[in-house]
Amino acid sequence: MSRSGWVRSLGATSSSVLVTLFGLILITFLIGRVMPIDPVIAIVGDHAPPDVIERVRVELALDRPLPVQFWIYVRNLLHGDLGRSVMTSNTVLADIGHFFPATMELATVAILGATLVGVPLGVLAAVRQGHRIDHIVRVVCLTGQSVPIFLLGLLALLVFYATLGWAPGTGRQDVIYQGDVAPMTGLLTVDALIAGNWDALWDALAHLVLPASVLAYFSMAYITRMTRSFMLEALHGEYIITARAKGLSPLRVIWRHAFGNIAVRLVTVLALTYAGLLEGAVVTETIFSWPGLGQYLTVSLLNADMNAVLGATLIIGMTYLALNLGADLLYRLLDPRAQ
Amino acid sequence: MSAARPVTWRGWLLTETPSSRRQAAWGRRYRMWLAFSSNPVAMLGLVLTVLLFLCAAAAPLLATHDPAAQDLANRLAKPTAAHWFGTDELGRDVYSRVMYGSRVTLGMVLAVVLTAGPVGLAIGCMAGYFGGWADRVLMRVTDIFLAFPRLILALAFVAAIRPGITSTVAAIALTAWPPIARLARAETLTIRNTDYIAAMRLTGAGPFRIILRHVAPLCLDSLIVRVTLDMSAIILTAAALGFLGMGVQPPSPEWGAMVATARRFILEQWWVPTIPGLAIFVAALAFNLLGDGVRDVLDPKQR
Amino acid sequence: MLVEIDNLSIAFPTPTGLSHAVRGVSLRIGAQKLGIVGESGSGKSLTARSLLRLLPESAKLTADRLTFDGIDILRANERTMRDIRGKRAGLILQDPKYALNPVMTAGDQIAEAWRAHKKGSRREAMQKAVDLLDQVRIRDPARVARAYPHELSGGMGQRVMIAMMLAPDPEMLIADEPTSALDATVQADILRLIEDLVSRRGMALVLISHDLPLVSHFCDDVVVMYAGRIVERLRAADLSRAEHPYTRGLLNCLPALSRPQPSLPVMVRDPAWLA
Numbered sequence: 001m002s003r004s005g006w007v008r009s010l011g012a013t014s015s016s017v018l019v020t021l022f023g024l025i026l027i028t029f030l031i032g033r034v035m036p037i038d039p040v041i042a043i044v045g046d047h048a049p050p051d052v053i054e055r056v057r058v059e060l061a062l063d064r065p066l067p068v069q070f071w072i073y074v075r076n077l078l079h080g081d082l083g084r085s086v087m088t089s090n091t092v093l094a095d096i097g098h099f100f101p102a103t104m105e106l107a108t109v110a111i112l113g114a115t116l117v118g119v120p121l122g123v124l125a126a127v128r129q130g131h132r133i134d135h136i137v138r139v140v141c142l143t144g145q146s147v148p149i150f151l152l153g154l155l156a157l158l159v160f161y162a163t164l165g166w167a168p169g170t171g172r173q174d175v176i177y178q179g180d181v182a183p184m185t186g187l188l189t190v191d192a193l194i195a196g197n198w199d200a201l202w203d204a205l206a207h208l209v210l211p212a213s214v215l216a217y218f219s220m221a222y223i224t225r226m227t228r229s230f231m232l233e234a235l236h237g238e239y240i241i242t243a244r245a246k247g248l249s250p251l252r253v254i255w256r257h258a259f260g261n262i263a264v265r266l267v268t269v270l271a272l273t274y275a276g277l278l279e280g281a282v283v284t285e286t287i288f289s290w291p292g293l294g295q296y297l298t299v300s301l302l303n304a305d306m307n308a309v310l311g312a313t314l315i316i317g318m319t320y321l322a323l324n325l326g327a328d329l330l331y332r333l334l335d336p337r338a339q
Numbered sequence: 340m341s342a343a344r345p346v347t348w349r350g351w352l353l354t355e356t357p358s359s360r361r362q363a364a365w366g367r368r369y370r371m372w373l374a375f376s377s378n379p380v381a382m383l384g385l386v387l388t389v390l391l392f393l394c395a396a397a398a399p400l401l402a403t404h405d406p407a408a409q410d411l412a413n414r415l416a417k418p419t420a421a422h423w424f425g426t427d428e429l430g431r432d433v434y435s436r437v438m439y440g441s442r443v444t445l446g447m448v449l450a451v452v453l454t455a456g457p458v459g460l461a462i463g464c465m466a467g468y469f470g471g472w473a474d475r476v477l478m479r480v481t482d483i484f485l486a487f488p489r490l491i492l493a494l495a496f497v498a499a500i501r502p503g504i505t506s507t508v509a510a511i512a513l514t515a516w517p518p519i520a521r522l523a524r525a526e527t528l529t530i531r532n533t534d535y536i537a538a539m540r541l542t543g544a545g546p547f548r549i550i551l552r553h554v555a556p557l558c559l560d561s562l563i564v565r566v567t568l569d570m571s572a573i574i575l576t577a578a579a580l581g582f583l584g585m586g587v588q589p590p591s592p593e594w595g596a597m598v599a600t601a602r603r604f605i606l607e608q609w610w611v612p613t614i615p616g617l618a619i620f621v622a623a624l625a626f627n628l629l630g631d632g633v634r635d636v637l638d639p640k641q642r
Numbered sequence: 643m644l645v646e647i648d649n650l651s652i653a654f655p656t657p658t659g660l661s662h663a664v665r666g667v668s669l670r671i672g673a674q675k676l677g678i679v680g681e682s683g684s685g686k687s688l689t690a691r692s693l694l695r696l697l698p699e700s701a702k703l704t705a706d707r708l709t710f711d712g713i714d715i716l717r718a719n720e721r722t723m724r725d726i727r728g729k730r731a732g733l734i735l736q737d738p739k740y741a742l743n744p745v746m747t748a749g750d751q752i753a754e755a756w757r758a759h760k761k762g763s764r765r766e767a768m769q770k771a772v773d774l775l776d777q778v779r780i781r782d783p784a785r786v787a788r789a790y791p792h793e794l795s796g797g798m799g800q801r802v803m804i805a806m807m808l809a810p811d812p813e814m815l816i817a818d819e820p821t822s823a824l825d826a827t828v829q830a831d832i833l834r835l836i837e838d839l840v841s842r843r844g845m846a847l848v849l850i851s852h853d854l855p856l857v858s859h860f861c862d863d864v865v866v867m868y869a870g871r872i873v874e875r876l877r878a879a880d881l882s883r884a885e886h887p888y889t890r891g892l893l894n895c896l897p898a899l900s901r902p903q904p905s906l907p908v909m910v911r912d913p914a915w916l917a
Contacts, residue, residue, distance in 0.1 A: 016479070023483030027492075031499040138380070142631065146624035148575055150582045150598060151616030154605045162606045238740035244696055245735075246755040246806065247728030250720070256754075261745050279488035283579050297491070298583050301498050313495045317487045324486070336745055336790045 010332075017325050024317045029073050032310045033066065082314070083307030087300060092311035095296060100315070101186025102172060103285070103292035107277040109212040114220035115270060121220075122227025126235060127254055137224060144221025149280050153214045153287035160210060167210045170289040174203050211288040215280050219273045226269045230262040237261070264335040271327030275320045371636045381632020387625030395441040404432035406439040406592050415608045424614045427601055433611065436592035437618050443504070443593045444622055447577050448570050450508045455515035456566055460558060462516070463523025464550050468531055478524065481517045489514040489572075490579055497585045504593075507586045511576050515569060522565050526558040560637045568630035571623035578619045594619045643730075643813045643846060645671040645693060648707035652688050652870075654700055663701075664688050665870040671814075675840065675847040677857030677878065679892075680867035686850050689867070690816050693848075694727050711813075729759040731814040732807030734836075737823035738799025742791035748775070748802040749787025752809055759810035774805035778835060797828035801835070808839065814846040822851070833860055854881070854892050866892075869916050888915060 040056045057063055061072050076083070082092035090098075125137040160167040168174065172188060177200045181191045189208070192201035234240070235258050243257040282294035289295070293312055300308035353370070357363035375381055394401060403423070410430030418425045424433035466477040484492070493510035500506045530536060531554070539549050580586030581595025589596050597615035604611045652664040664685035669676075680686040691697055692708065695715055708715045710726055718726075727733075735741035743751055752774055753767035762770070768787070775783035778801040791799055800820060807815060817836060821829040837860050840847045851857045858864055858878040866874040866889050874886040884890055891909045 016482070019479055020482050020486050023480070024486055027483065027487075028495070031495050034499050135380075138631075142624065142627050146571055146575075146620055146627050148578050148582070148595070148598075148616055148619045148623070150579070150595075150602075151613070151620060154598070154602065154609075154612055154616065158605050158609050238735055238737070239743040241696055241733075242735060242741045242803070242806075243743065245694060245727050245733035247724045247726070247758050247810070248754070249724065257743055257746075261743065264745075276488060279490040282490060282494070283582065286583065297494065298585075301494060302584060304498075309495060309498055313487070313491055316491050320488055321486050337792055 010329075013325070013328060017321065020321060021318070024314065024321065025074060025077065026070070028310050028314045028317070029070050031313075032306060033069070077314075082311035085300070085305055085308040085311075087303050087305045087308060092307050095308065096293065096311060096315050098186070099291060099293045099296045102188075102290060103278070103281050103294060105187045105189060106208065106211055106215060106284070106290060106292060107274060107281055109208050110215040110277055110280075111219060111270065111274045113212060114216040114223055114273070117216075118220040118223030119227050119266065122224040123231055123254065123259060125224070125228045126231030129232060137228070141221040141224050144217045145225075147217070149214060149218060149283045150287055152217060153211070153284055156210050156214050157287070168203070168206050170287075172204070172207055172291055173200070174207075177203050211284050211290055214287075215277060215284045218280055219277055222273055222276075223266075223269065227262070227266060230265055231258055234258040234261045264331055267334065268327040268331050271323050271330070275323040278316050278319060375632055375636045378632050378635060380628055381635065384625055384628025384630075384632055387621065388629050391441055391445060391622055391625055394438055395445045398438045398442055402432075402435035402438045404435040406431065406436045407590060408432070415604060415611060417608075418610065425608075425610055427597070427611055428604065433597075433614055436597060437594070437615055440592040440594045440597065440615065440618065441622070443587060443591060444574060444577065444619075447504065447508050447511070447587075448573050448626075451512045451515055451573050452566055452570065454508070455512040455519060456562070458512075459516035459519025460523045460555055460562060463520035463525075464527050464554050464558065466520070467524040467527025468546060468550050468554060470531075474524075477520070481520050484514065484517040485521075487514070490576055493576060493580060494583065494585055497580060502580075502585045502588055504587045504591070507577055507580055510580070511573055514576070515573060518569070519562065519565060522561060523555075523558045526561055527554050530554050530557050564630060564634040564637050567626060567633050570626040570630070574619060574623045574626065594622075643673060643711045644709075645669070645711075645814075645846075646707055646709045647671075647689075647693075648705060650689065650692060650705040650708060651703075652685070652692060652697065653702045653704075654698075655702070660702065663870055664692075667867075667870075667872055669865065669872070671846060671848060673844065673846050674863060675837075675849065675861040677849045677851065677861035677864045678867060679851060679854050679857050679864060681852055683869075684867040685870040686867050687818050690818060690848055690850055691733070693816065694731060694733060695723050696727070696733070728755055728807070728812065729810045730812050731816060732810075732812045734800075734803050734807055734815065734817040734820045736819040738791065738794070738796060738803050739823070741803060742799055744791055746790075747787065748789055748791065748794065752787070752802065752806045755806045756809040770809065771805070774809055775802070777808070777839070778802075778805045780805075796824045797832060800824060800828075800832050804832075804836065804839070808843075811843070812845065814848070815840060816848045816850070818850045819852070820849075836860075854889075855896065873915060887912065 040053050040060065040062065061069055064072075080093055082096070084090070085092050085095055088095055121137055121140075125134045128134050156167075157170070161169050181188065181195050181197055181200050184191050184194055188204040189201060192198075192204055235254075237258070239261075240253060240257060243253045248257075278294070281290075281292060282297060284290065285292045285294035286298055293316065297309065297312040297316075299305075300312065349369075351362065352366045354362070354366065357366055375385075403421075408431060410426065413422075413426055413430045414428055416422055416426040416430075422432050422434065424437060427433055427436070462477050462481070466474040466481075487495075489511075492514050493507075496510040496513060497506045500509070536549060536553060539553055544552075577586055577593075578595030578598075581593045582599045584596075584599060587593035587596055589600055594615040598612045598619075601608075601612040601615075605613075647667060647669040650664055650667045650669075651662060653660040653662045655661075663683075667685070667689055669689070678686045678690065688697060688701070692703055692705075693710060693715065695703075695718075697703060703716065705716060710730070713722060713726065715723070715726075742748070746754075749768055749771045752771035753764070756762070756770050756774075757764075757767045760767075760770075772783045772787050775786055780786050780798065780801055786794065786798065786802070791802070794802065804820075815836070820836065821832050824832060833856070836847070836849075839845075847861070849857055849861055854864075854866075858881045861878050864874075864876060864878050864881065865872050866884075866886065868888050874884055874889045876884060881893070884893065888909075888911075891907075894907050895909060897903070897906060
């Protein structure tokens, strides 16, 4: 494809992303409008006098027709205004800024672990297709895709925390380290590293291990299966015969030629898996009392904190979309055939 | 080629020279069954799935107690002869609740599949067959729904219309149709330009007749694979909603909700939350194994 | 250099038992140009690939004797085979569109073949690759070396393939339908190139094709295979004196200006040939 063709297809992609983003906002808005919770009552309480209720209703523009309300919603969004959380009485944006790094830290460690284990396992299973190791990998993957993440989390706590005492309990850090490290990035491990506080770093890592492993297992199963099926396809390619006919070592044939051909596609799978981790994070964070966006979302849901719910949903949707777009761009950038 | 008349059923089914379309069709099905049944993992999935459905159908017969009967004097009991899986925090028999819970879970799965499957198929086939604007609009809508992680959209949706079994089904169906539509569209695109569809058009068949009679049936194979594999994801999503308190509400014996209410006993009476959790695992595993086996038979390239 | 094949059989397991693709083939290949002719499924490719032991994993390979310059291929370990593959015998596949690695540049792929068997730096290998591209008569070798396979035409791709297989200076070249996927106009060029390089370097050539006249034009000896067996072997020059009805049938199916016929005869296959 020529340079101008590349630019044009990039334009098409970004316009479709914009439409999707618009749809995302519209859906969140509509969900907010059909909610059985009266946003006015949620703010002023059940026993407010009628004139107060009426004033707040006008303030929130709830007396205007739906399209106007949507327009106001979009305008506020563009100003970064997601409303105020009733529960924390902070702006939702500030809350998200506070909780999001914890989720990112968890998801990033999980995806790293899942990739480091899943990719070699998938390659191995494909190379040894039909052999015992392939069957074992298959069972491990099917188990990973079938086990409810909350069961895994509870059992992990039972075994590694309560019984063996290998892992610290729930939460992100031990009480004694709380407030020890000045928040800079919001990622505890990085902040501790910047501050050079090794004890706090160690503590943060120890707290990460269990929830990240639980979260990683499901993704690892998916990554392994995708790697295996991509590799099987690649290994059946004619160029593999060529590579072997050149007298290359099996390792070079597998990694340079077969894996080299699937690497780019795998990167996109990894990006999508990373996005999918946001979903697992909701449940994992609840189990491990991890103060992240997932827990923020569920607690807000249970407390009927509408602005917080919609804000968190929208942010997760947008992150998901951004990761999809990133995967798409990476594909174009890295694969010589796509240019 | 020998014209000798095969005598056995097996011979009739496996003949290389079927004498009727019916014979050919049944022969193909029989060969698929042979391939499927020679795969022990897939057979395990089938057996587990059948057992699950049996549990659901015969729950009143299999249950030893009333799943709602409380016995506060006998809370959180260990598994015994009287209570095979022990009792929960209200002294209810966990075994009976798990049995009845299979009805809730399988009922939800079937409801989701029966709504999302046809909708996804119809939208995907139409988008693929008509192309142009119809395709662009339908796929854009599909993309928007795909842009939310499943559980998140379901959570927000359930929150909007009060948690419960109906809203759980609706919410999961809402997130289940887009991948099906995508798949059906991709299949339709490969079928659309074939000569026999062109021949259909020449004989004057209308687009909806062609889609219904000739395109949709050809999409079914890959659709079945996808839906069977998706059933485990549906089970897990429903369970997660229940666990988060946004799905089926207690006291209904939904497995996810059972884990949630018993969660705080994990360190002392670990079996109380673990057993319904294992039930979810077994159900999801059954459909995963089954789907895996079905895929190997229907779609061998994907192995 | 001598390749000896005695009673070679290759079979594949199927649900209803072993299916034999090659049955009892015996051949001797020295420093000559040998053509193996047959239709698809006749076992010609499998026979040639068994010399490098590049068969599908499920293939069952048996022979009374299968040696490459005295090396027992049936019992050789993987390490020994790698010293034969590429270094002593190169393999050119049918379609460069699939046979070249799509995500490596042409130059990288050639340099890799060179470095696998010769000692040298990356720079040297790349220099050698450009040099080889020049030898296969590519006009702008430096540019082609930087190109990815999808940016090359079929003929160019096949030249890259040839350059790659020549890189370690092998003694033998196995060309498995090297021109079947190419445009008719390019076919002759590629074959002439192969013939020219082979005779200039004194290499042995095994040319596999379904095209009998073409093979007889470029080779010294011709072997005709049918259903996994050799049914006829003769000097290319003696083709007109072929005896086996299959070979005769193949020759008769060809239109010729010198021998106009109202319609071409259709092959009649005698089940007795399978015996």
